Amino acid sequence: MAAVSDRAWHAAIVDLLRRVRLAQPDELAGEINTATRPLALEVTIYLIDHEQLRLRAMPERGKPTPPPLTVHGTLAGRAFTTIRPLAAGDDDGAYRLWIPMVDGAERLGVAEVIAHEAPADPARFERHAVDLVGLLGHLITVKMPYGDGLQQVRRTQAMSPAGELLLSLLPPLTFSCRRATVSAILEPCYDVGGDAYDYAADGAVIKLAVLDAMGRGLTAGLTCAAALSAIRAARRDGHGLYALARAADAALTQQFPDLRFVTGVLAELDMDTGKLRYINAGHPAPLLLRHGKAVRALAGGRRMPMGIDDSTIEVGEEMLEPDDRLLLYTDGVVEAPGAGGDRFGVPRLVDLAERCAADALPGPETLRRLARAAISHQDGPPADDATLLLMDWSGAAAERTQP
Template identity: 40%
Template sequence: MPSANPPQAPDAAAVQHAFASFLRRTHLSSPSAIARIVAEESATLGGEHVQVCLVDHEQEMLITVPEHEGAESVEHSIDGTLAGRCFAATTIVHGQPDADGCVRLWVPLLDGTERLGVLGMTVRAAWLDDELITSWERFAHLVAVTIVAKRAYGDVFARVRRRAPMTIASELLWSLAPPLVFATDDLALAGLLEPAYDNGGDALDYAVNGRTLHAGVFDAMGHGLPAAGVAAFAVSAYRHSRRAGLDLEATYEAMDAAVGEQYPDRRFVTAVITELDLDAGHLRWICAGHPPPVIIRDRHPVLPATTPVPPLGTRLQHRPPAVATAALEPGDLVLLHTDGLTEAQNPAGERFSPERVVRFIIREAAAGRTAPETLRRMRHALLHREQAELRDDATALLLEWRSGGELRILPPTVAG
């Protein structure tokens, strides 16, 4: 028999109350309490059976954050599930109504454009109009920002993302890594760090200051904790020089001297450091014993002339370092990578060569994939479909300039 007082769809007042209550409660909350607060405040928005899911380090699974200590986490595969489609396409998705007229709704958890995971809840299908879906998108954004703000104060989010033991070397390098997805006007970028739990010598870094992108990829000699320590020092030296306002040439010279003085036992770091003028598309870089950037234009690789200089720490460069330049065109992609990416071998002994890497990126770009999704799928193809063995750490940064990629990362409710 129908209820005399059927539940009502949340109105504007309910939405405002949910947002205000969530903000008030999270001011003094611990990181471990966030999932429970999300679930309780979601009820005001008409959501039941709420799941806050974070992506694991290998970007294969979405794992629920427990609402209380001792609760078991649930995993959703990124491939083949609605939750996974929501994450991969950064779009809001829902299933078919069940016998009770309810649907499972999935909303991306985005801090800006960093893909943290997804928020899942069950709602009444009859309530799903544009206004409520937009409210859920805004609420998910608030949840994502809160997770980023709170993760520095506890370990719950870091633990959820791990599906395997992590080495101390990887712990060090992950602690220094910037978010692996970022976008701003005219720019979208994504990063890759592999193996996720045993990376012992590769690192990446970037910063956008005004309308200039600074980006670098680093590969320290050796493997394990000693190499990770050198890589971490190189990243710190890079940031120190960048924040001091040094130009590209002076940054290389300062880093070379710093690594050489700190590690006189002849440890060194290969690197490529770049600057990109986001308005003009003017790209400058220095290759310190490292593979040069690959520019992909109109589905073809462009390999500008590059004069390499000695690796960082060798102190063998006795004149100003050579700086290579290129004028990007709208829609260009730029790939920075360590040699571990192109030296991986499948069981047949075939290398994931530079040519194959470029072909893969071209194919994904033609299919409309965003930079972060392209690198996620590359990792999946490399380690699963190809069953490749990484002979060295594999690190990459993929940049898109004036391709509209920054808008494709966002849900339609945000991108407009």
């Protein structure tokens, strides 16, 4: 295959941007292949399902939809988990690239890019293809809210009303900047009870929250949504950690006549100094990992769960070191019951987290494996929500979230 010029790649991208301006979400796959046809390419987009177990192809009008691909045991899955492009040749002479598709650092899936002849310069071809797929990740994210088709690709079962409510409020599962990465995961993803997570990065400060509302179903979802909204509103008004917790207290007591409470951890890291400040409202203590090992649980900053009037002013503090990891989780992770009645437990969580650190796995893949381990440990359907949030204060960790 003769080398495709930089000008041809540029022209294809410009054409694609023009085509998608008025395209519906379900028309994206067709517009992508129309724009890349002059490059002699065929592109198939696979979105990760909410369970993060299978990659499911975006339908393209007039073409049969390929079957789902498992994350475990496939080249596509390996590209997704490692966030690295993988090349494979076919018997018919075609050249195939599996490229992880991210929006910023959020893993959306993978793209299969097929050149019907092997490129003259594979490394140059890969660089152009990775840039193209990076653009596709942005376009898919932008178009996702405007229709149901792309959402349906990612779903394998019906979503509960509580799940629909909370998932619509949560930020992306992964965020990276030059100095840090925040990753999160929530299970069971279709029937969320009352768990949620949140984060915000502005200037040198990253702010984190993990919440767990009492109860199950829509009642718990509404309780958690009220607390999350109150915390965000106070945070965006410039208030500190203590005021955020008190804002959640007020929202819950004012909106609900019956007693409703939310446990949670609210934290903020100053990336200039490494100072971590946090409040723990009746929640499991965050775990600090350093040099790949869990060094301690952060036991300070205690107060009553949010929704119970508590004017205690106690903010915990910890000095982090560069490359430290902070792991927040809800009790649904460590209290997950096994077949013999044994709980998943903190020691098992720590052991798995340390093993993932030893393998230098990206943050989002670390949490995917921790969540799958907690779910697999249980004998039957999950009895409670299980939410994990991992913050890496590390530029190297942030780089590992990029293709």
